Amino acid sequence: MKKKCLECGKEVLGRADKKFCNDYCRNTFNNKVNPDSKNLIRNINNKLRKNYRILDSFKLKDGKTKTTRMRLIDKGFDFDFITNLYTTKKGTTYYFLYDLGYLPLDNDFYMIVKRE
Secondary structure, eight states, X not given: OOOBOTTTOOBOOSSTTOOOSSHHHHXXXXXXXXXXXXXXXXXXXXXXXXXXXXXXXXXXXXXXXXXXXXXXXXXXXXXTOOSEEEEOTTOOEEEEETTEEEEEOGGGEEEEEEOO
């Protein structure tokens, strides 16, 4: 019995557990499943990626550097999107995007750090 592509109905060649004739059909089929939630996830991941690139654009000396809030905002940084928080024993909270983070300082300054 020949298997049919779940998207276009063409014959599927190859592995026994293969469901689609090519990557286009696989992507099209999967994008139809829960498109609202996939768009939400895609948009959030894009914002996280952009924030990460912005933090990564700063040259770090000894794993840290300082910048201003306006410089971050001018580059398009969105403070609402982070991956995790780290609170020290002293109660200082760092905001992280994967391995890069920032610490709000006085006078709208921020320290950018890289976790080792």
